[in-house]
Amino acid sequence: MLLVPRELRRSGMTGNVPYYGGRFTPAQAYAASHPTHRPPASATPAGVATSRGAMPEPTRPVADALAALQHLQETGVITPQEYDELRTRVTP
Amino acid sequence: MGPVQVLVVGFEQPTFSGEVLAEFARLQEAGIVRLVDLLLISRAEDGTFETLNAPTGLEASIGGELAAELLGRSEGEDGDDDDPDATDGTAWSLADAIPTGSAAAVALIEHTWAGPLTAAIRRAGGSALEETWLAPGDLDRLEVLVAQRQS
Numbered sequence: 001m002l003l004v005p006r007e008l009r010r011s012g013m014t015g016n017v018p019y020y021g022g023r024f025t026p027a028q029a030y031a032a033s034h035p036t037h038r039p040p041a042s043a044t045p046a047g048v049a050t051s052r053g054a055m056p057e058p059t060r061p062v063a064d065a066l067a068a069l070q071h072l073q074e075t076g077v078i079t080p081q082e083y084d085e086l087r088t089r090v091t092p
Numbered sequence: 093m094g095p096v097q098v099l100v101v102g103f104e105q106p107t108f109s110g111e112v113l114a115e116f117a118r119l120q121e122a123g124i125v126r127l128v129d130l131l132l133i134s135r136a137e138d139g140t141f142e143t144l145n146a147p148t149g150l151e152a153s154i155g156g157e158l159a160a161e162l163l164g165r166s167e168g169e170d171g172d173d174d175d176p177d178a179t180d181g182t183a184w185s186l187a188d189a190i191p192t193g194s195a196a197a198v199a200l201i202e203h204t205w206a207g208p209l210t211a212a213i214r215r216a217g218g219s220a221l222e223e224t225w226l227a228p229g230d231l232d233r234l235e236v237l238v239a240q241r242q243s
Contacts, residue, residue, distance in 0.1 A: 003133065003141040003164040005185035012223035013095045013203065014210050 065090040094207035096128060098163070099199045100189045113149055128200040131156035131163070133186070137193045141186065144195070159200050 066087065073083040116127045132144040141164065146155045163186055190196045213220075226234060 001143045001160070002167040003143055003160055003186075004167055004169070005141060005164050005187045006162075007183045007185050008163065010184050012220050013097070013206055014213055014218070014220040014223065 062090055094202050094204045095210055097199075097201045097203060099201055100186070100196050101199070102190070102194055102196050104195075110149060113147070124203075124205050126202040126204055127154060128202050129156060129158040130154050130200075131159035131198040132195070133190065133198060134195040135190045135192050139187070139192050141190075159198055162200070163198065 069078070069083055069086055069090070072078045073080060078086065116125070119125045120127065130146065130150065132146065134142050134144055136142070143156060143160055186196075186198065
């Protein structure tokens with residue numbers, strides 16, 4: 001019988017292990033733990049030398065984490081209860 | 093069902109020897125793995141695939157039909173049931189694995205031993221980040237290290 005190969009998804013032995021109760025794939029978990037930061041609005045233009053004292057402010061990890069959590073809640077990835085619990089971990 | 097591995101082995105002559113099948117039987121009796129299905133297939137120089145008759149000495153249920161249906165479709169059949177998510181760079185097919193002008197045995201192997209382990213990993217919230225096999229050179233190094241630790 002002639003056979004046309006079908007495209008399948010590649011997986012490991014442990015499979016597409018769910019995260020946070022099955023709503024996170026490994027790729028989503030990685031992306032959530034490595035958020036992309038927007039450059040500060042006052043970033044120095046490329047090619048302009050700056051001294052250490054004039055460097056822009058570092059990124060705002062707490063604000064970014066809260067924004068990411070908010071996004072996850074709004075998109076249904078985490079529940080409001082999980083949002084509250086995770087928020088207590090990232091706020092000082 | 094435990095995790096199922098797709099093992100594609102190239103052969104000059106498309107067959108699984110009696111020795112290989114005997115080893116599968118031994119592993120199945122030991123509850124380690126189960127040969128779910130075995131498909132023999134050839135690929136012509138023009139890239140087309142053709143299924144071959146199952147080797148002798150196998151259970152009647154292992155005739156390659158299941159693997160053929162899972163891994164391919166008949167010519168003319170539409171591909172509407174292809175995995176829509178298999179376009180994120182993780183997709184593969186027999187066309188990636190089997191060179192033209194060759195033959196292969198495609199085994200679906202259930203790792204029955206791994207079912208409880210993967211379930212435990214899942215319950216623990218584990219996330220699969222990497223999974224591979226050690227290359228022969230690294231395996232040699234590991235054997236040396238194990239021997240040193242035991243001496």
